[in-house]
Amino acid sequence: EAQVTQNPRYLITVTGKKLTVTCSQNMNHEYMSWYRQDPGLGLRQIYYSMNVEVTDKGDVPEGYKVSRKEKRNFPLILESPSPNQTSLYFCASRTGQHTDTQYFGPGTRLTVL
Amino acid sequence: AQSVTQLDSQVPVFEEAPVELRCNYSSSVSVYLFWYVQYPNQGLQLLLKYLSGSTLVESINGFEAEFNKSQTSFHLRKPSVHISDTAEYFCAVSDRRNQGGKLIFGQGTELSVKP
Numbered sequence: 001e002a003q004v005t006q007n008p009r010y011l012i013t014v015t016g017k018k019l020t021v022t023c024s025q026n027m028n029h030e031y032m033s034w035y036r037q038d039p040g041l042g043l044r045q046i047y048y049s050m051n052v053e054v055t056d057k058g059d060v061p062e063g064y065k066v067s068r069k070e071k072r073n074f075p076l077i078l079e080s081p082s083p084n085q086t087s088l089y090f091c092a093s094r095t096g097q098h099t100d101t102q103y104f105g106p107g108t109r110l111t112v113l
Numbered sequence: 114a115q116s117v118t119q120l121d122s123q124v125p126v127f128e129e130a131p132v133e134l135r136c137n138y139s140s141s142v143s144v145y146l147f148w149y150v151q152y153p154n155q156g157l158q159l160l161l162k163y164l165s166g167s168t169l170v171e172s173i174n175g176f177e178a179e180f181n182k183s184q185t186s187f188h189l190r191k192p193s194v195h196i197s198d199t200a201e202y203f204c205a206v207s208d209r210r211n212q213g214g215k216l217i218f219g220q221g222t223e224l225s226v227k228p
Contacts, residue, residue, distance in 0.1 A: 004156070031214065040122070042203060042218035043157075058215060090156055098207070098214040099145060099164050104156035 002027045004105035006091050012111045013081055021076045021108050023091030029103075030096040032074040033058070034066065036087040037107075043090065049074055050096070081112040115140040115206050119219035127227050128196055134189040134222045136178075136204030144206040146187040147216065148178055151201045160202070163187065174198075199226045 004025045013019055025032065033048040035058075045058030049068040063085055065077040074093075078085060091105040120135040138144065145164055149157040161172040168180040178189045187204060204219040 033215075035218075040220055042117075042119075042220045043216075044218070045215050048215065092157075094214070098209075098211075099162075101159045101162075102216065104149075104158070106154075106156045 002103070004091055004093055004103050006089075006105040006108050008108060009106065010109050012113065014113050015082055016080050019078050019081060019110075021078075021089060021091075021110070023074045023076065023105060024072050025074075025091075025093040025103070026072065027093060027095075027103065028071065029093035030071070031102075032068065032091065032093045033102070034064070034074070034076050035090045035092065036060065037090060038087050046076070046089075081110075083112050086110060086112050115142075115144060115208060115217045117204050117206055117217055117219035119202075119204055119222045121222050122220065123223045123225065125225045125227060126194055129193050131192050132190065132194050132198075132224065134202050134204075134224065136187045136189065136219060138185050138187065138204070138206045140185075140206060140208070143209045145209055146178075146180055147205040147207075148172075148176070148187070148189050149203045149205060149218075151203065151221075153200070157203065160189075194224070194226045196226050196228060198224060200224060 030051045034046040035043040037043045047066040049055045089108045092102045094100045094102045116139045147162045148160040150160045161170045163180045171177045176191045205216040
């Protein structure tokens, strides 16, 4: 089954404790992206990757890091989480074609205390 | 830069009634237009998209949206809704020229269908 998977689905942590949210897709997609969803703000892009070893900032990259060492994986790293990073996070992927559908993962709900 | 405004944050409607979810966008360049749906506790799924050609696009479950260039709108409609249509709906645009293909989302509209 074609899918985007994220782990963990739910995470409660404390300020300053480094964490990684994993994202994996099995569709051989070149493009991957991370979004955060906050009430009243919709989804905002954090980082994206056009292909292996190619990443770039989205609209809200502060406090986040990413890496793309393999085509299928695109982890999101929070080196020192803060309460304002409490949010619902989605990973997405698509082919290299700009007009193709983006497929979203099920989401990771992160709470930073 | 692009921006998307969804004019209603919540739309309550009775089953079998028609519904329209409004979306306006602002952009200095040509854009592609999308509607995504998010069912409770799930990720987003593409509902329909406008790339070119006919300005009226349809989804497989009875929704349709019309691209209106002069009004910079892409409203989503369904003539008769079902309980199962209860979800949050997001309008999004992306710059046709930019191969980065970033989606700019609106704030979302919660559609609540009541029996």
